[in-house]
Amino acid sequence: MKLKSLLALAVTSVSLSVAVAQTMSNEDIAERIKPVGKVNIAGAASASAAAAGPRSGEEIYKAACTACHAVGVLGAPKTQIAADWQPRLDEKGFDQVWKNAVNGINAMPAMGACGDCNDDDIKSAIEYMIEGI
Incomplete structure (x- = not known):
């Protein structure tokens, strides 16, 4: 039954x-x-970022780097402060500073806080941060 x-x-x-x-x-x-959310993978360029075209170093800096580099969080070199950047550049050279930013160093994760940056974007952001020194 x-x-x-x-x-x-x-x-x-x-x-x-x-x-x-x-x-x-x-x-x-x-x-x-419908899906309730989206998955973003760090380091993967989003379609909207690619469609918008290349960004300037300043734009990348303002979007992803300023939180740490504006005030020197955990020893991050401050933007456009020669005393913070020059020893790194003299000791390691620009290419090594760039590789460290791409791969991560100390408290800085790989690609910094930029989830949609590529290596050239990181290079542009560093060039902006050392501009004028």
Whole structure:
């Protein structure tokens, strides 16, 4: 008897689900099953960033670097302060400073805080930060 009751309940449930689905419009169904979020992968260029074209070093700096480099968080060299940058540049050279920014160093993660930057973007941001020194 229990098996017949469960089977009857299952058939009724499926019938009701089909009836509800048939009364929903395609737009209602699309809204009901749409994704609840998006996944962003650090370092992967977003389509909107690529469509916007190249950004200047200043734009990249303002979007991703300023939080740490404006005030020197955890020893980050401050923007356009020769005393912070010159020892690094003299000791390591620009290419090594750039590689450190791309790969991460000390508290700075790889690519800094820029989730949609490429190596050239990081280079432009560094060039902006050392401009005039």
